[in-house]
Amino acid sequence: MGNSFKLKQYLVPGAFALVTGATDGIGKAIAVELAKTGFNLVIHGRNKEKFELVKQELIAVNPACKVIPFMHGEWNLPAEIPLTVLVNNVGVGPIERFITSQDIESTIALNVTFPTKLTRYVLPLMKAPGLILNISSYAALMPPPYLAVYAGTKAYNNAFSIALARELKNVKVMSLIVGSVHTASNKKPVTFMRPSAATFAKHVLKKVGSGKKRIIPYWPHALQIFLISLLPERWIDKATKAAMEKEI
Incomplete structure (x- = not known):
């Protein structure tokens, strides 16, 4: 009840939420949960066919949901819509021994x-x-090898969020620290430590109103990060390098 109420404070009449990278994975799952709560959605993506599929899924869970496309590269958001929520989800993280200039x-x-x-x-x-x-x-907290550029960008996302949270008066800003989640780009099987995107999205929205600027939404991820932090750094270096080399 409490967390639901805290999310619904942003549900003004006709309220819209904008979710980036919302045609797959975590972004799509968060969009679905917001639609269930009663939000209209602005869906950001690159693929118009995927947008139509997600639109139908959102309407299926909330027939009253209005869905507006926001194609990547187009800055055409209607100024008159009551937008109260922004989810900056879209991202990419190429794992390579020698990342190319184009990938950077x-x-x-x-x-x-x-x-x-x-x-x-x-x-x-x-x-x-x-x-x-x-x-x-x-x-962003424990940068792994072969993901130096990605880790740097996620450290930026975290710092950017916290700085904005301290700056803005009427807009709450939260940095969400994410571990492994089963998505279209992470096809490893769902486990206790690797939730589905749908499960993870539910945990994300439950954390709204926590009063924290940075939070790890899925508590097993928090436990995992804590336990790793207790290990000697040389062990962490060896283990993470071995794990990432398997990914490559």
């Missing part, structure tokens, strides 16, 4: 430049009270 540029563009510019674009349009959820990663 595209990773920084999608993980850093785009959410920063989008937040700047959206803030004047947001209705008070407003909420911004920025997806960071455990990599």
